[in-house]
Amino acid sequence: MQTWSVVIPVKPVSVGKSRLRGAVPEDAHERLALALARDTVAAVLACPEVGEVLVVTDDPVVAGVVTALGARVAPDAPAAGLNPAIRYGESGLPARSWRAALTADLPALRPEELGAALRAASVAPERRRFASDAPGVGTVLLTAPPGVPLDPRFGGPSAAAHAASGAVPLTGDWPSLRRDVDTGADLSAAHRLGVGAHTSALVAAPCGPGSIPC
Ligand SMILES: Nc1nc2c(ncn2[C@@H]2O[C@H](COP(=O)(O)OP(=O)(O)OP(=O)(O)O)[C@@H](O)[C@H]2O)c(=O)[nH]1
Numbered sequence: 001m002q003t004w005s006v007v008i009p010v011k012p013v014s015v016g017k018s019r020l021r022g023a024v025p026e027d028a029h030e031r032l033a034l035a036l037a038r039d040t041v042a043a044v045l046a047c048p049e050v051g052e053v054l055v056v057t058d059d060p061v062v063a064g065v066v067t068a069l070g071a072r073v074a075p076d077a078p079a080a081g082l083n084p085a086i087r088y089g090e091s092g093l094p095a096r097s098w099r100a101a102l103t104a105d106l107p108a109l110r111p112e113e114l115g116a117a118l119r120a121a122s123v124a125p126e127r128r129r130f131a132s133d134a135p136g137v138g139t140v141l142l143t144a145p146p147g148v149p150l151d152p153r154f155g156g157p158s159a160a161a162h163a164a165s166g167a168v169p170l171t172g173d174w175p176s177l178r179r180d181v182d183t184g185a186d187l188s189a190a191h192r193l194g195v196g197a198h199t200s201a202l203v204a205a206p207c208g209p210g211s212i213p214c
């Protein structure tokens with residue numbers, strides 16, 4: 001079994017997850033953004049295939065929470081957006097490691113599904129691999145074998161961008177891995193799959209009074 005080093009970029013919660021604003025009361029938005037990242041990082045650290053997690057963030061609260069979970073933290077030194085943050089994080093990983101980048105908005109992530117995706121990424125073809133999000137438009141996971149740069153193309157229709165750059169899609173049935181949360185509807189879908197403890201604590205049961213949208 002390969003052991004993976006995983007980079008997770010996290011935007012400061014004061015500005016992150018802007019498309020999700022309104023899904024919970026305004027005064028809970030930043031706590032929700034923090035909870036999404038916290039549940040994601042906890043699931044990644046619980047995955048036996050993962051040897052280390054490096055979170056790239058300028059948010060001191062996120063940094064404190066993920067450090068307590070067992071992740072390493074690097075500042076977002078480039079301050080130039082998501083892909084530069086991932087490249088910067090990658091530069092801090094062991095040179096000959098199997099590497100992955102994962103978004104921090106996967107609150108339903110199950111460690112066994114991430115592990116299955118990483119195992120699939122470590123067999124032939126030993127190339128850059130990616131897992132698209134549930135709609136098949138974005139990307140949740142990008143991987144590279146030792147010696148091959150991740151060369152991330154996250155943002156917008158990134159599944160097509162990763163494929164065009166030569167990365168090979170991972171085709172497994174991993175609903176919790178593919179369920180990123182950008183909108184209230186995504187949050188409802190994640191809640192139906194079963195979210196981690198911190199997200200769960202902030203999200204009422206779907207379809208009830210005062211609940212997130214169904
Ligand atoms: N360190 C860092 N992480 C980023 C940056 N931009 C996005 N991310 C992270 O990259 C992942 C995917 O980004 P999005 O899903 O678009 O998240 P977002 O930018 O917070 O969401 P919106 O404001 O709704 O666009 C999330 O884990 C974000 O926290 C950045 O400039 N720096």
Ligand SMILES: C=C(OP(=O)(O)O)C(=O)O
Pocket residue numbers: 082103133137138139140153154155156157158159180182
């Ligand atoms: C950054 C990405 O995520 P989102 O769909 O949240 O913009 C992406 O899919 O490349």
